[in-house]
Amino acid sequence: MHKALIFIHLVGFAAFLGAAFAQQQFVARSTAQGIAPDVRDEYEQLAAAIVTKIELPALFVQVGVGICFLLMTPMWLTQGWMHAKLTCVVVLLVLSHLEMFNARKIVKARADRGDAAETEIAARKKRHGMLGTIGTLAVVVLIAMVAYGTG
Numbered sequence: 001m002h003k004a005l006i007f008i009h010l011v012g013f014a015a016f017l018g019a020a021f022a023q024q025q026f027v028a029r030s031t032a033q034g035i036a037p038d039v040r041d042e043y044e045q046l047a048a049a050i051v052t053k054i055e056l057p058a059l060f061v062q063v064g065v066g067i068c069f070l071l072m073t074p075m076w077l078t079q080g081w082m083h084a085k086l087t088c089v090v091v092l093l094v095l096s097h098l099e100m101f102n103a104r105k106i107v108k109a110r111a112d113r114g115d116a117a118e119t120e121i122a123a124r125k126k127r128h129g130m131l132g133t134i135g136t137l138a139v140v141v142l143i144a145m146v147a148y149g150t151g
Contacts, residue, residue, distance in 0.1 A: 002072070005065050012061035017139070019055035020096070023047040023103065024132040027125055041110060047128075048103035056096050063089065081149020088142035095135045102128050 023046075029035070030043035066089065069076070076082045106124050109117035 005068055009062060009065040009069075012058045012065065015058035016055055016062065016092075019050050019058060020132070020135060020139075023050040023055060023099065024129070026050070027103065027106075027128045027132075031122075031125055037115075044103070044106050044110060048100070048107045051096065051100045051103050056100060059089075059093055059096055063093070079149070081145045085142055085145040085149065088138045088145065091138045092135060092142070095131050095138065099128060099131050099135075102131070 026043040026047035030040045030047070035043075066086075102124050106121050106128075109120055109124075
């Protein structure tokens with residue numbers, strides 16, 4: 001059972017990382033100069049779909065498996081590194097939700113107002129990049145907690 005949970009945890013983590021990277025790339029590439037409007041719109045829609053359908057569900061798998069691990073080994077809750085790791089997980093959950101809401105608002109603004117919403121969309125894309133940077137830092141800290149906190 002323990003090995004199966006580790007496998008699911010690792011697959012969920014890989015899915016989260018891949019989705020987080022992909023949706024950030026789609027938002028960033030949708031800002032390229034000279035990009036065709038149809039391609040730009042598709043990139044924006046893909047970013048919103050990826051964060052909603054892959055990134056967040058993968059994080060929830062992580063949380064579910066993590067709860068199982070904590071139930072199996074409650075003494076981990078007495079160790080400081082676990083509290084830091086759990087804090088990073090909460091930060092990533094919040095950031096992923098903010099990215100999802102932001103990406104969906106980009107798509108909605110584009111659908112409702114087209115190029116007239118460009119100023120709002122540009123600000124949202126800038127915010128999206130900032131959220132991605134914070135998320136990357138949280139992932140690095142989380143991995144450090146796992147790698148160096150357990151020994």
